[in-house]
Structures are given as C-alpha cells and as structure tokens.
Amino acid sequence: MRRIALISDHASPLATLGGVDGGGQNVYVGQLARHLVARGDRVDIFTRRDAGNLPDIVPWGEGGRVIHVPAGPAGRVRKEELLPYMGEFIEFVLRHCRRRPYDLVHANFFLSALVAAEVKRVVETPFVVTFHALGRVRRLHQGGADAFPEERLAIEDRAVREADRIIAECPQDEDDLHILYGADPARIRTVPCGFDPDEFRPLSKPLARAMLGLDGHGPILLQLGRMVPRKGVDNVIRGLALLRNGSGIPARLLIVGGESSTPDPRLTPEIGRLMAIAEREGVADAVTFVGSRGRDALNAYYSAADVFITTPWYEPFGITPLEAMACGTPVVGSAVGGIRSTVQDGRTGYLVPPEDPPALAARLADLLGDPERLRAFGRRAVHVARSRYTWARVAESVSAVYEELIPSHYSGCARAWANRSTSSARPAFRPETPGIRPSS
Numbered sequence: 001m002r003r004i005a006l007i008s009d010h011a012s013p014l015a016t017l018g019g020v021d022g023g024g025q026n027v028y029v030g031q032l033a034r035h036l037v038a039r040g041d042r043v044d045i046f047t048r049r050d051a052g053n054l055p056d057i058v059p060w061g062e063g064g065r066v067i068h069v070p071a072g073p074a075g076r077v078r079k080e081e082l083l084p085y086m087g088e089f090i091e092f093v094l095r096h097c098r099r100r101p102y103d104l105v106h107a108n109f110f111l112s113a114l115v116a117a118e119v120k121r122v123v124e125t126p127f128v129v130t131f132h133a134l135g136r137v138r139r140l141h142q143g144g145a146d147a148f149p150e151e152r153l154a155i156e157d158r159a160v161r162e163a164d165r166i167i168a169e170c171p172q173d174e175d176d177l178h179i180l181y182g183a184d185p186a187r188i189r190t191v192p193c194g195f196d197p198d199e200f201r202p203l204s205k206p207l208a209r210a211m212l213g214l215d216g217h218g219p220i221l222l223q224l225g226r227m228v229p230r231k232g233v234d235n236v237i238r239g240l241a242l243l244r245n246g247s248g249i250p251a252r253l254l255i256v257g258g259e260s261s262t263p264d265p266r267l268t269p270e271i272g273r274l275m276a277i278a279e280r281e282g283v284a285d286a287v288t289f290v291g292s293r294g295r296d297a298l299n300a301y302y303s304a305a306d307v308f309i310t311t312p313w314y315e316p317f318g319i320t321p322l323e324a325m326a327c328g329t330p331v332v333g334s335a336v337g338g339i340r341s342t343v344q345d346g347r348t349g350y351l352v353p354p355e356d357p358p359a360l361a362a363r364l365a366d367l368l369g370d371p372e373r374l375r376a377f378g379r380r381a382v383h384v385a386r387s388r389y390t391w392a393r394v395a396e397s398v399s400a401v402y403e404e405l406i407p408s409h410y411s412g413c414a415r416a417w418a419n420r421s422t423s424s425a426r427p428a429f430r431p432e433t434p435g436i437r438p439s440s
Ligand SMILES: CC(=O)N[C@H]1[C@@H](OP(=O)(O)OP(=O)(O)OC[C@H]2O[C@@H](n3ccc(=O)[nH]c3=O)[C@H](O)[C@@H]2O)O[C@H](CO)[C@@H](O)[C@@H]1O
Pocket: 017, 018, 019, 022, 023, 024, 025, 027, 028, 132, 133, 169, 193, 224, 225, 226, 256, 257, 258, 291, 292, 293, 294, 295, 298, 314, 315, 316, 317, 318, 319, 320, 321, 323
C-alpha cells in the first residue's frame, strides 16, 4: 500500500467552488484522491486551514484524509498573499513526514511545489508536480493585473528542475513547460483532467429545465466557471448580443459562478462588470446571473443547456467543457489549451478564436439553426467524454506516473527513511526562497 501526500496549498476539495480561488484544482485534487484511494493507496491531502471552525482532519473516502494545515491566519487569504506563510506549511508537512514518511508527494500549484521541493531536500521523498496554472503564462496574458510576487517564477523554475515528474495537462501545457521553463521532456508526462460519471450524465432537457424552474422559449446557452476576467465571459455576452440581433434567434444565457449562491457584485466584482456589459449590449433581459452552484446542481444546468460556451484567453486544461460534453451538450469553446483536445471541431462542437464575439455568434447561429446537428454533436460528445476522460482513467494514468518512482513491489522510500530516521542526523528546514520564513 503506497502512502501519498497530495499538497494543495489554497485549493481544498472541501471548498465551495465558483469564486476567484475555487475551481478546477479543488476538483482535481479531490477526485484524484478519491480514485487513488479506491485503487488501494493511502492519501493525505494537505491544504491550508482557511476558516477557524474546520476540524484538523476530515476523512476523504476509505483511506483518504484532508489535513488542515495551520499556516497564516485561519481565514481567507488571497493566494497571491500566501507565500510568506509557506514556511509554517512546510514545517507542518515535514513533521508529518518525520512521524510517518510518505512514498511520494504530489504537489499542486507552485506554492505546493515549494513545499514538495523542501520535503524532498530534507527527507528525500520524490515528488510529482501538476502546476494547474503557470506564472509566465499568466504574466503573458494578464500583465500588470497579475498580483503574484516575483518569487513565483523562481519557485516554478526550481520545481521544474527538481521535480521527479511534471504532469502537463495538454500538449499546449507541455509546450509551455518546455519552452517557457526549459523543462526536461523526459520528466514530463501528459495526463488530462476528467469528469465523474456519477456526477455528470445526460438528462432530458425538459426534465433538467423543470428541475431548475426554467420556463419560457428560446435556446439556452450556458457559461459556468470561476468568475475572473480571463475566462472571457464578456465576449460570450457580446456574442449573445450579435446572435440575437443578427440572426433573430431569441437565445438566453445563464451564467453560473461567483463567490456566493446569489449573484452579488459586491462579493464578486466580475459579476458587476459583466452586468454592465450586458446592459450596454442591450441584452440584460436575456442574461441570468445564477451565482455559484454546488456539485449536485450542475448536472441539471449542463443538461438544460442547448450549447455550453467557454471562451477563456488561455486554459491549461478546462474541466467545464468536459462536464458539459458528459451531459450531452455540445461546446463552443476557445481554440486554446486543453479545449483544443477535448472539443472536436465540427464533431462535438466548435472551436473559435478566444476574443472574437462575431466568430462565436456565427458558430452559435450555425448550430442552433440545425437541431439535428446539435443532437448528433451531443451524442458524440458523451461518447468522447466517457471513452477518454473519466477521473478513474486519469487516476490510473497518474498512478502509472507514481509507479515510475515507487516500484509496485515497494522497496520504497518510506522504508528507507524509516531505517534512516533512527539516526540523530535529521536535516532541519532552511528556507532557501526569499519571501518565506520558518515559523520558529
Ligand atoms: C488558468 C487555470 O488555472 N485553469 C485551470 C484550473 O481550473 P479553473 O478553475 O480555471 O477551471 P475549470 O473549468 O477547469 O474548473 C472549474 C470547476 O469548478 C466547478 N464549479 C464552477 C462554478 C460553480 O459554481 N460550481 C462549480 O462546481 C466546475 O464544475 C469545474 O469542475 O485548473 C484546472 C485543473 O487543472 C484546469 O482544467 C484549468 O485549465
């Protein structure tokens, strides 16, 4: 039985999703852990305690645990401001490793990669990293709006140098790692993200719409995800205006996501910005801001929609288009990142340039004007999603990556450490990265 530590500094599988900091990484870590545990691993997820009332440990399936790490205030801290608290995080994880070692650490995001690199330096546990988002790519697209500290890039460079394996989520992510970070291709493995068939399956549209209390006529378009400018929701609203005015199709747009379950521009400024754009474009009546929704409500939203739209500026993978496909809903998405692999242009949906409302409107008009094509795309989408992208398959591939580092017969690192830890020579944690401090 392998002992795996999954580090996910700011993205807990227990968090509410749809706000600025809660989305794909939370889902990834939670699903990966569940499926690894189902395959027989012991998995501890280390994530920062971001509320005072959280238990120290929460069970996560049979053999899994979410461990809340006291690092910084027990309240919300923006991920951009977390670096100074990572010293406490590292020391906490090291204490766990010393009590009972892990065979492998899997870090998620650059802050967690810093933890994994320190753990490797001190107790020699190998590590795998999935970045989920890369600092240089973010800088390229967000420029001055990127508020992460300068140290992020050096930490990512170090993680790329020191990780035993790096998981890329799509060919574009692989290229970014190689070209922007000089990552050694021999240590990169490309494994996509997934969806859970227990959460997402096609429901009939009338049933799904009745479940959500949606009435009225006209096609329904859906946008669902974290409410941040780089998701390009403004372009979806502009595309909707062009569609309604140009082709006369009376489509409506539902926008799911935000910091709270009712849309509140004070809590989610991006919603306020989008509301103003809908007003200016003359489509405020055709756009419904729903707020964030829990996992159990999403199947109905995806199934109720005629088309799912996602037009981010960039996307390391993009889980939402997959979830839509699994519900039999065709996707019109930006031709960027992982969306280029999941959406088969002209077979399960269409790919459009990222910031191009006229191209989006034209594709929507094409699709909505041809109900037979919509149905055929939807059927193929379910097939593609189910045959290639379940979390069970993802976990199998990730497990194979671990296997390269921990042989199945388990001669293991953990055992080596257990023998060695009887010696008194235990190296101490010395933060090498500027900007962090040890807690004591
Ligand atoms: C820039 C960036 O870093 N993007 C990546 C980020 O996910 P990011 O959070 O940007 O977006 P994704 O679309 O991948 O995932 C969003 C997730 O949040 C869920 N959700 C959203 C709104 C809501 O109200 N309720 C809810 O449950 C969605 O169902 C989905 O499962 O990590 C993912 C996993 O590595 C990648 O696929 C993304 O490419």
